[in-house]
Amino acid sequence: MLINLSDVTSRDYKTVSMKAEIEADAFVSKLGVFPIVEKTPLKLKIANMGKRELEISASADLTVVIPCSRCLEDVRKQISIQTVRKVDMKDTEEDRIKDLDEISYISGYTLDTERLVYDELLIRWPGKVLCREDCRGICSECGANLNEGDCGCGRESLDPRMAVIRSIFNGFGTKEP
Ligand SMILES: [Zn+2]
Ligand SMILES: [Zn+2]
Structure with a gap:
């Protein structure tokens, strides 16, 4: 007006x-x-x-x-x-x-x-807007909204050392007669 x-x-x-x-x-x-x-x-x-x-x-x-x-x-x-x-x-x-x-x-x-x-x-204008304080964001691998649940990506790679140990154990397992 x-x-x-x-x-x-x-x-x-x-x-x-x-x-x-x-x-x-x-x-x-x-x-x-x-x-x-x-x-x-x-x-x-x-x-x-x-x-x-x-x-x-x-x-x-x-x-x-x-x-x-x-x-x-x-x-x-x-x-x-x-x-x-x-x-x-x-x-x-x-x-x-x-x-x-x-x-x-x-x-x-x-x-x-x-x-x-x-x-x-x-x-x-607000600089940063969050849907809630603890918004978990989106998965960087598959794009899923992590507030709606875990998409399952990246769990194995959370700690690379654990993944290495797990594969060694698995390796022993298969070598057993
Ligand atoms: Zn959010
Ligand atoms: Zn994902």
Whole structure:
């Protein structure tokens, strides 16, 4: 949703509150495409603090589906957005662009709520997601999900010395008359 900020910017100490539906069904980044399966509307409060300075508060709760870092099973992860930012709506856009604190979801007098949600998700994106603390991951030999049981691979080679001893015993066994 695009929100026009010119009205609130031109009226000192005016505050507007609203809810904006989040349209995005997925979070798309260079890491991949992650479905957004639950979301509350974005609660937005825009307060004119005087001298063309706005305070923008926004919050929402989203549930995204991210693969487990070890076993790749889908994990539903809740991410809560909560942000309060002051924006100096200087008279000209050139002046605002020069300002290093310029934020990407405001362009001219337009606030893009989808962009705000995207930026906040990007900041809060979890680095490592596990389906459970003790996830056993996937077998490096056959690709089986080890949380669903032992696939049987690699048991003989867990301790190579034991395998050698076992083959020696087996060898003796076959040589016996
Ligand atoms: Zn896992
Ligand atoms: Zn295996």
